[in-house]
Amino acid sequence: MSTDYQLVRLNNGICSVRSLADGETFHPVVGPVVEAEALYVKQLRLRERLQNHVGEFVIWDVGLGAAANGLTVLRATRDLACRIRLVSFDHTLAPLKFALQHAVDLGYFGGYENRLQEFIREHQVDFQDGAQTVNWEFHLGDFPAWLGSQKSGRVPAPPHAILFDAYSPARNPAMWTLPLFTDLFQRLDPARPCALTTYSRSTIIRTTLLLAGFYVGVGHATGLKEETTIAANTLELLTEPLDARWLERAFRSDSAEPLREPVYCRSPLASVTAERLRIHPQFAN
Numbered sequence: 001m002s003t004d005y006q007l008v009r010l011n012n013g014i015c016s017v018r019s020l021a022d023g024e025t026f027h028p029v030v031g032p033v034v035e036a037e038a039l040y041v042k043q044l045r046l047r048e049r050l051q052n053h054v055g056e057f058v059i060w061d062v063g064l065g066a067a068a069n070g071l072t073v074l075r076a077t078r079d080l081a082c083r084i085r086l087v088s089f090d091h092t093l094a095p096l097k098f099a100l101q102h103a104v105d106l107g108y109f110g111g112y113e114n115r116l117q118e119f120i121r122e123h124q125v126d127f128q129d130g131a132q133t134v135n136w137e138f139h140l141g142d143f144p145a146w147l148g149s150q151k152s153g154r155v156p157a158p159p160h161a162i163l164f165d166a167y168s169p170a171r172n173p174a175m176w177t178l179p180l181f182t183d184l185f186q187r188l189d190p191a192r193p194c195a196l197t198t199y200s201r202s203t204i205i206r207t208t209l210l211l212a213g214f215y216v217g218v219g220h221a222t223g224l225k226e227e228t229t230i231a232a233n234t235l236e237l238l239t240e241p242l243d244a245r246w247l248e249r250a251f252r253s254d255s256a257e258p259l260r261e262p263v264y265c266r267s268p269l270a271s272v273t274a275e276r277l278r279i280h281p282q283f284a285n
């Protein structure tokens with residue numbers, strides 16, 4: 001039995017997983033399923049996009065953790081005739097193994113337990129679920145290092161959607177640097193519309209995504225968070241792009257400069273960064 005993870009009961013009675021080493025609860029406010037539905041399924045308009053999509057739809061699940069996001073996406077779309085390639089990344093399977101031991105309390109594994117046992121053993125599992133065809137693969141390792149080593153490759157296929165769920169920037173700065181998001185943007189296929197959502201609404205994360213090449217918009221509220229963030233390689237996937245007023249606030253913020261290295265620090269925008277943001281196609285008239 002792992003001593004690195006713990007089951008916690010949130011105020012609404014729902015259970016979630018907590019990493020003791022990292023001092024963070026995976027879906028801390030409303031719980032795994034409600035958060036994943038709001039932040040990823042609804043906000044990425046996955047059902048609508050899948051219904052209008054022909055061929056394989058590729059989803060990158062960055063920070064597999066206890067698989068709540070991946071499973072919520074699969075469950076929310078299982079009635080659609082679609083082909084999903086779900087590509088999950090993490091540097092450990094320990095939270096998933098822990099969560100499976102507590103599947104009853106967590107309540108979101110129903111029906112997928114055997115498939116996940118195979119996924120853990122083989123690092124991949126293929127199955128048919130109703131009208132849905134699923135190819136789910138796992139990449140074990142340090143995500144920033146993996147991305148940095150994959151610049152020229154096209155394996156796995158570039159995504160149509162990205163669930164970005166690392167620990168917080170203060171705890172897990174290596175997963176929120178400008179080099180990481182620049183590498184990620186370069187792995188996208190410019191001809192394949194792709195949107196990414198994440199729970200953070202911080203100015204630092206938004207300036208980082210903009211400088212990496214994304215268009216960035218305001219994301220829906222989830223639980224107590226009144227806003228989250230959505231980024232995409234095309235403005236068409238954003239309903240509320242950040243506007244000139246947001247940019248003015250970023251210029252005045254004391255915490256807006258992207259992390260260039262995996263060390264968390266808060267500082268105002270450097271003048272050269274501010275200039276790059278000013279000429280970003282999202283803001284240039």
Ligand SMILES: C[S@@+](CC[C@H](N)C(=O)[O-])C[C@H]1O[C@@H](n2cnc3c(N)ncnc32)[C@H](O)[C@@H]1O
Nearest residue numbers: 063064065066067068069090091142143165167
């Ligand atoms: C908040 S948890 C993810 C929760 C998960 N999405 C779920 O639905 O249960 C963050 C995950 O990011 C992973 N992670 C943190 N740093 C990483 C790194 N450098 N490379 C790969 N994975 C990393 C952690 O191991 C952890 O499982």
